[in-house]
Amino acid sequence: MGIQNSENRQSTKKQLWQYPWDYKESAIISFGLLIVGYLLQITTRTSIKAVGAPINYFIGAVFIIMLLLLHFFYRNHPWVKWLRSVPASVSAITLVLIQAILMGTLPQQNFVEGTKPDLFGFSFVLSSWPFIIAQFYFLTTLGLATLNRMTPWQWKNWGFVLNHLGLFIAMTAGILGSGDLKRYTMDLYENQLVWGAKTEKGNQIPMPIAFELKSFDMETFAPKLALADITTNNIQTKGVNALRMIEKGDHYDYKNYKIKILDYLENSKFTGNGYFQVNEEGAAPAARIEVKSATMDTIAWISCGSFATQYSYLQLSEKEAIVMLQPEAKKYSSHVNVYVKDGKNESAVIEVNKPYKVNGWKVYQLSYDEKFGKWSKLSVIEIVSDPWLPIVYCGIFMMLVGAVYLIFKGKGTAL
Amino acid sequence: MNYWIYFSNYALTALFFWLICMLLQLIKSTRTKTLLLLLFASLGALSMIIFTYNLWSHLGRPPMRTLGETRLWYAVFLPIIGIVTYFRWKYKWLLNYSLGMACIFLIINYLNPDTYNKALMPALQSIWFVPHVLVYIFSYALLAASSIVSCYGLYKFYTGTYKDTALQLANNLVYVGFGFLSLGLLFGALWAKEAWGHYWTWDPKETWAMLTWLGYLIYIHVRYRYPAKVEVALITLTAAFVILLLCWFGVNYMPSAGQSVHTYSNT
Structure with missing residues (x-):
């Protein structure tokens, strides 16, 4: 000072x-x-x-x-x-x-x-x-x-130095390192060995590491029920029960309707006049619901459908219908075999938020074929190399300690 | 079961206690009054803490995904900040302000009931999610408090009744708030590297978070250099809060928003 x-x-x-x-x-x-x-x-x-x-x-x-x-x-x-x-x-x-x-x-x-x-x-x-x-x-x-x-070094300046030097290191390394940052994507199809990656501009380049997708796994949340306007295809989202995650036995009110979920099948297909539990590719969730209002009392099967089976909704009036939304992903991952040019060979699981490290590269689960959802045969992974990362992290950790210093400094100043 | 249906019970309890706390201040001072004020303010906060805790356990995921859920956290943190500053420095108006703000958040939540949604996208299922969001909300609440102090200070300054204690209080709040803001930003960077492949991608929300950070950085430096220039410091602090508000509410509506990963969910 x-x-x-x-x-x-x-x-x-x-x-x-x-x-x-x-x-x-x-x-x-x-x-x-x-x-x-x-x-x-x-x-x-x-x-x-x-x-x-x-x-x-x-x-x-x-x-x-x-x-x-x-x-x-x-x-x-x-x-x-x-x-x-x-x-x-x-x-x-x-x-x-x-x-x-x-x-x-x-x-x-x-x-x-x-x-x-x-x-x-x-x-x-x-x-x-x-x-x-x-x-x-x-x-x-x-x-x-x-x-x-x-x-000259004085210990009383440690908080200042951590914050300022940390920012200097993180920013300088971040800017200079952006030239060495490599971010590619790889499209993996089941049981195919892939050596090539795509740059952001879509150019193909050979990689020193190959991946073979053994299986793509996805868990989903239960799908939700919603009221849709069938003339505009809009979903109503206002109100406590507007979007209700399906649970067998659940009953609730929305607007003037009393809705009850009588049955729920996680994997089903439409055959003849209803949905039946199956254990095969393309199965879709389906629910049997009861809807009561002043003017109606009905029971019906509804489903969000999939590429392999048809969807159904329950029409309530000329404008409104109860629909089942596509289930949201809970987690998804790829089981892969990894082959490195130097002869290393291992199997790995790549999951969102859990990247896999191999030979200086970090491998991320990026996406899949949304049309097929959990039955996707395609898994897109991202493969990243950032040699300057340790220096940036060094700066970030200095700033983290510096931030804690600020918190205590603020608290400590007497009034 | 939809736990939000119990919201009105807890919110009314909190509003009731906070109202008593504010009304008590109208009564002439007695020796036990400070203690009573703290007691009623804390009881109200406790009601909101219990609701948030229960909502969290019923949802099975951190309630930090929708705007309604973030408002809930402000209704928890603002009273705590008010109570602590009152306990430590006896600023009644700051206590009232934080209770008043918390009441507003509760009323908004009551009027716009949140849908009950257990789903949480895989990228958000990370150990960084909770610290990142909590630290941010806490820092925003602190910085909001500091901005009210600065507006109050500006008012006092222009009416000629300014005392330097206002800026000292604002300074304390800013240092603590800025520390938490930095933590939130850095936690976000560490998380992003694990989930999205890079620690900083100039997502519009990230850019605005950095802007907020730079705004308060300017205040800290300006204040440090000329502690005697009160007006400049007060104005800078007020301006920094405008950037914060833009960052919090505005980004979704800007032409740059595109496919930001930070847009709050409405469902």
Whole structure:
């Protein structure tokens, strides 16, 4: 606190650009950087691609050496003093904030399909010049402020250093590492050995690891009953019982109807005049329900159907019907055999939230053929390699400890 | 069985106790009054804690998926924050504000009954789900409290009756709230790596969460540099809360929303 406060005396009227620089100068400089960013963007009209190894290592090394040189050889230069000051930090945070507002508000190409590129890079902020420059300025002020608190080392600064250095490490490694990040998908069909993966753009590339899908397994929740408008095909979602998960014996009221579930079959097929329990592919859930109201009293089978068996609903009036919705997935996983080029061979289960690790790759359960649901013969997996991850995690864990420090600091300040 | 049908009983109990707590303040001070205020505020909070606990065990999944369920958590956390700050620093108006906000959340829930849905998509079935959401809601509640302090401070400032204790209180709330906000963001990153393959994908909600974080980061730095410039600090803090509100309510409606994984479910 001491250093900052000594610079903080309410000085007599200071001329603009007279040292030490303060908020006004910082605001002008960051505004200048913003203009430069957009001029560069307009003239180059490109989206900047992340660079991979070894160029990103080189850029990282040059950046860190630059910060170290500035800190150790020009520590008292008024520009360096300014760069590590709070006004510079605030202006840098604001610059990133402006870019993030654009990114968070306007549709981005990597997120909303069909977004067209534009002159200023508003539709691809992430890889536009203004954002790159904002990040560079941000990391420079952050790096210099951190170095200033670290040398000479004082233990009382540990919370500051964890938060600032942690953010610096996580952000720098995250930006530089994006060039080495590989994310591919693989379409696995039952009992087929697959060596090739697809990039985000749909190009096929060979992989050093092959997968063979032995089986795709899915558990579902019980399906729900809902009231549908059959003229518009809309489901009514308002009200406590609007969507009711089916349970045999359950009875409830919705609007003017008294509904009772008499029977429920998890796996059934339609034959002749009703649904019957079966144990075969394409079986669909079905329920026998009783509906009573002032004008009706009826019992019927309804089902959401599947690719192999027909669906049925119960019409209540000219507009309304009770329908069964497709069951939602509870969990799904792929049993696979894994073959690695170096001769390793093992079987594994890949499940959502439980990625499988092999030879520096993380393998995720991504999707399946939704038309077939739990009978899908296709399982799509994602295979990811991010060599910079340990460095990013190192920064993240420093910030986690730093956050706990902040919580106790806030609590501890006496009033 | 749909446990939400018991909501009105618990909510009315809570509203009843909180109303008594607020009415008690109108009576001239007696020695035991502080204790009584704390007692009634806590009884109301307890009622909501019991309901949330029961709802959780009946659903068989954490009740953190729908907007109605998140409102329930605010009705639990806000009174707790109010009670603790009252116990520690004797800020009656902050206690009243947090109880009032909790009442509003309960009334909204009463008027828009939530559907009862046990389903939880596989990606949300993670050990990170509960800490990520709880830490976030708790931090939002704290930061909301700090913003009320700042608005109150601004009002006092413009009427010339400002005392520095307001910003000191806001500062404490912001530090604790910001700590939890950082935890929520980082837990989210660690979870995302396990569930979606990458720790940060610039999903619009993620971008706005980062914006919120940056907003409070600016406040902390501004306040740190010139502790004497009260007005600037108060305005920054109020502005930061506007970003938070946009992040919480606004993202679903923005052109950028696309297929965000963070849109709250209505069913």
